[in-house]
Amino acid sequence: MIRHAEGILFDTAYLEPEIHLWVRCATGELVNLQVPFAPLFYLAGPRASVEGAASRLKDSEVAQPAGWTQRVEFWTGEPVPVLGVRALKPQATVGLVRRLLHQDHRLRAYDVDIDPALSFHSRHGLFPLARIALSWVDSPAGRCLRFIRALDDPWDPEYVAPEFRTMRWSLMQSERIPLGAGNALRVETAEGAEKIDGRGGELAVRRLNDLVAETDPDVIVSLRGDQFIMPWLLETAAAAKIPLELDRQAPPVVRRIRHEGRAIHVYSGLIFKAPDYPLFGRWHLDVGNSFFASKAGIEGIVEMARVSRLPVQRQARTSGGTAITAMEIHLALQRRILVPFVKDQVEGFRTAAELLAADKGGLTFYPPVGLWEGVVELDYHQMYPSIMAVHNVSPETMNCRCCQGQHPVPGTSHHSCTRRRGLVPDALHGLLTKRLKYKALLKTCSPEDRPRYDARATALKWTLVTTFGYQGFHNAKFGLIEAHEAITAWGRESLLIAKEVFERAGYQLLHALTDSLYVLKPGHTDVEISALCREVQSRTGLTLGIEGVYDWISFLPSKTHSTLSVATRYFGRFANGDLKVRGIKVRQHSTPPFLREAQEGFLAIMQECRSRAELEAAAPRLRAACTERVRLLWSGKAAPHTLAITAQVSQDVRQYRSNSPVAVVLRILAARGISVSAGQTVRYVIVDQKNVDPLQRYLPEPFLDQVRDYDARAYELMLRDAYDEVAVHFKSARAVMHSQTTFDD
Amino acid sequence: MIDSVEALFAPYRRALRKEDQERLDRLFNMARRQTAAGVMQSDPDPFRTIALSMLLELLRQVEERDDPPR
Numbered sequence: 001m002i003r004h005a006e007g008i009l010f011d012t013a014y015l016e017p018e019i020h021l022w023v024r025c026a027t028g029e030l031v032n033l034q035v036p037f038a039p040l041f042y043l044a045g046p047r048a049s050v051e052g053a054a055s056r057l058k059d060s061e062v063a064q065p066a067g068w069t070q071r072v073e074f075w076t077g078e079p080v081p082v083l084g085v086r087a088l089k090p091q092a093t094v095g096l097v098r099r100l101l102h103q104d105h106r107l108r109a110y111d112v113d114i115d116p117a118l119s120f121h122s123r124h125g126l127f128p129l130a131r132i133a134l135s136w137v138d139s140p141a142g143r144c145l146r147f148i149r150a151l152d153d154p155w156d157p158e159y160v161a162p163e164f165r166t167m168r169w170s171l172m173q174s175e176r177i178p179l180g181a182g183n184a185l186r187v188e189t190a191e192g193a194e195k196i197d198g199r200g201g202e203l204a205v206r207r208l209n210d211l212v213a214e215t216d217p218d219v220i221v222s223l224r225g226d227q228f229i230m231p232w233l234l235e236t237a238a239a240a241k242i243p244l245e246l247d248r249q250a251p252p253v254v255r256r257i258r259h260e261g262r263a264i265h266v267y268s269g270l271i272f273k274a275p276d277y278p279l280f281g282r283w284h285l286d287v288g289n290s291f292f293a294s295k296a297g298i299e300g301i302v303e304m305a306r307v308s309r310l311p312v313q314r315q316a317r318t319s320g321g322t323a324i325t326a327m328e329i330h331l332a333l334q335r336r337i338l339v340p341f342v343k344d345q346v347e348g349f350r351t352a353a354e355l356l357a358a359d360k361g362g363l364t365f366y367p368p369v370g371l372w373e374g375v376v377e378l379d380y381h382q383m384y385p386s387i388m389a390v391h392n393v394s395p396e397t398m399n400c401r402c403c404q405g406q407h408p409v410p411g412t413s414h415h416s417c418t419r420r421r422g423l424v425p426d427a428l429h430g431l432l433t434k435r436l437k438y439k440a441l442l443k444t445c446s447p448e449d450r451p452r453y454d455a456r457a458t459a460l461k462w463t464l465v466t467t468f469g470y471q472g473f474h475n476a477k478f479g480l481i482e483a484h485e486a487i488t489a490w491g492r493e494s495l496l497i498a499k500e501v502f503e504r505a506g507y508q509l510l511h512a513l514t515d516s517l518y519v520l521k522p523g524h525t526d527v528e529i530s531a532l533c534r535e536v537q538s539r540t541g542l543t544l545g546i547e548g549v550y551d552w553i554s555f556l557p558s559k560t561h562s563t564l565s566v567a568t569r570y571f572g573r574f575a576n577g578d579l580k581v582r583g584i585k586v587r588q589h590s591t592p593p594f595l596r597e598a599q600e601g602f603l604a605i606m607q608e609c610r611s612r613a614e615l616e617a618a619a620p621r622l623r624a625a626c627t628e629r630v631r632l633l634w635s636g637k638a639a640p641h642t643l644a645i646t647a648q649v650s651q652d653v654r655q656y657r658s659n660s661p662v663a664v665v666l667r668i669l670a671a672r673g674i675s676v677s678a679g680q681t682v683r684y685v686i687v688d689q690k691n692v693d694p695l696q697r698y699l700p701e702p703f704l705d706q707v708r709d710y711d712a713r714a715y716e717l718m719l720r721d722a723y724d725e726v727a728v729h730f731k732s733a734r735a736v737m738h739s740q741t742t743f744d745d
Numbered sequence: 746m747i748d749s750v751e752a753l754f755a756p757y758r759r760a761l762r763k764e765d766q767e768r769l770d771r772l773f774n775m776a777r778r779q780t781a782a783g784v785m786q787s788d789p790d791p792f793r794t795i796a797l798s799m800l801l802e803l804l805r806q807v808e809e810r811d812d813p814p815r
Contacts, residue, residue: 363781411785492785512781564774 014116032249035145042082042110110338121309128305154306157437167217174702202240225286230277248281278313300459320466327427362514367555371729377547383515385464387490390541394422395480409486410493435460494540548574594642640707644683689714775802
């Protein structure tokens with residue numbers, strides 16, 4: 001009998017040979033449905049090559065030829081004949097295609113390594129948490145999907161995500177202590193929190209199984225779940241020969257136990273990426289292993305999953321670049337454009353002089369060191385993504401044969417196509433437009449909707465920020481160095497146009513960096529600035545906005561060249577009283593909480609001042625605040641955990657040759673049986689920096705409760721640095737500070 | 746870019762008196778103030794742009810000494 005229902009598409013997963021869907025029906029019931037799925041990929045090249053490959057596939061269990069058809073070639077936009085091949089075992093097709101390409105170099109492959117869930121979503125117009133109408137047939141083998149259709153649109157900003165039953169997992173003690181050796185799991189549900197001691201082993205697994213069965217959570221939100229908790233649970237369950245029952249309405253799944261993560265580079269630096277442990281029919285989101293969770297929470301992950309059409313658990317564990325690639329793949333599938341398997345486009349041949357002229361990034365105008373009043377900050381909104389959308393910058397639209405010289409990129413020998421819209425600009429256009437919709441909603445929405453829209457806008461912003469780096473990245477499916485160069489060239493051109501417009505109106509350019517300008521003109525008006533911004537917009541196609549007017553801003557000197565400024569170290573007070581701070585200790589991850597709080601205290605005093613005169617008048621209070629902190633240090637009453645310095649590990653303990661703090665800390669930890677991978681962080685307190693035995697100099701986490709005494713002198717020097725950093729432009733404040741006697745022991 | 750040109754002149758710098766070494770360092774720092782202009786020019790021989798930036802900065806300092814701002 002055919003059953004019909006409406007509901008929410010909770011999750012999608014590919015379990016060979018079927019796509020599994022988990023749907024929360026309008027009745028509240030969760031149903032698991034299956035549909036056989038064998039995605040198509042394509043082979044192209046000389047007819048003999050393709051037919052040769054087809055004959056080799058005749059008896060393959062991995063893939064079967066499915067007939068000739070026509071698709072659009074990515075680079076040229078021309079239709080080409082291709083052989084469709086049905087992937088019966090998608091996980092094995094990549095290896096198979098590699099072998100085929102190796103056997104015949106004239107063969108080309110397309111649409112090979114597309115995530116089956118994405119491909120299924122794309123074909124049926126689905127996306128995570130879509131409202132859907134569906135029908136299925138109940139059979140002994142399960143529920144077989146017959147029909148499915150989305151009832152809403154992923155680009156609608158006003159959707160309401162359903163309420164999720166949530167279970168939270170965290171470790172009770174430092175992650176450096178294993179679960180079997182004294183650490184415990186804290187499990188929290190709506191009913192309350194419970195401690196599960198890891199030493200219980202099998203009992204711990206059984207208790208967790210029971211809790212999950214009793215409370216039936218939709219989402220398990222963990223901290224360190226991928227890296228520590230899941231591997232331990234799987235190992236313990238396997239050793240006791242009992243099942244770990246975390247999946248919901250899913251066939252039995254075999255998981256490999258992996259401990260090692262890997263270090264990857266993302267926009268905000270090197271991060272440690274733990275192995276992945278998604279669940280089936282239930283989400284496991286490790287907020288410590290998710291770029292989007294750290295920036296925009298679960299609301300942000302859901303937003304990105306909807307627009308990328310990637311399953312929520314996969315989206316949670318990837319970067320903005322993967323989301324954009326997924327959107328481009330969806331557009332390509334819709335337009336019957338072939339998705340290249342390996343990046344088969346090499347950089348066009350260019351002379352060294354051309355390379356030099358093109359590859360030079362954003363522009364920097366160094367600010368004059370000192371304190372300035374009445375500076376106006378202007379920012380281009382989402383400069384690089386907007387450039388790609390406005391100037392149609394996309395790998396396949398660069399240097400096309402059809403539009404020679406029609407839309408030249410300034411200062412380079414490149415041009416972009418004026419006839420065909422690129423995949424990248426179209427994907428970005430969707431994101432830029434949706435973000436603007438959220439910004440408009442934030443101005444009019446009710447207070448209870450604000451956090452939701454804010455998180456979603458933040459997720460979109462971070463995706464847009466990471467796009468640009470993706471253009472030239474060697475693994476990017478749609479990356480191309482020429483596109484990268486065109487974007488930066490348009491960026492420089494746009495910055496110079498803004499500079500010219502404002503200078504012509506009598507403004508002095510103090511500082512500029514890539515997409516922002518700091519200008520000064522006594523007696524400027526908001527009306528005048530807005531008019532100039534509109535002029536810039538009409539000339540560049542990009543939006544230039546007023547970030548704010550500073551009552552005062554302090555451009556700090558370089559640490560190495562004191563007469564020279566640095567573009568990224570400054571702080572200032574906006575006319576609305578907000579403080580903007582860049583590049584100083586409060587902003588650095590390594591800074592111990594004690595120093596961060598101290599510098600925050602200094603800045604809070606300065607934030608109350610509206611002018612240079614008020615700042616000078618506040619200098620005695622600033623000095624007193626510093627003296628008080630110095631006293632607290634020497635009294636021995638600073639709490640050890642507030643003195644912990646955070647440092648990132650860049651290599652294995654054996655590779656460190658020096659006695660740098662990180663190297664020594666790793667040796668101390670290794671001696672106590674704790675290993676730390678590159679990309680992870682360590683925290684330590686300086687106990688005696690000058691000790692002849694390096695191992696006596698520091699005490700790291702998780703042994704901070706053993707700190708009896710800390711090196712007050714070392715911390716005083718750091719405190720004075722933190723003070724000087726903010727007080728550098730007050731001679732009155734500095735001089736007294738340095739002539740003061742220190743608290744000698 | 747400026748760093749690599751500066752490194753090119755390391756033997757020259759080595760044979761300068763200490764006070765002249767410091768002057769040379771200041772000259773290179775003057776050129777650093779005009780990085781944006783240097784990027785736009787992208788001369789295959791960057792020293793020409795660097796020398797021009799040094800001259801420009803020297804002129805600015807001379808003018809400011811003769812006629813201090815404010």
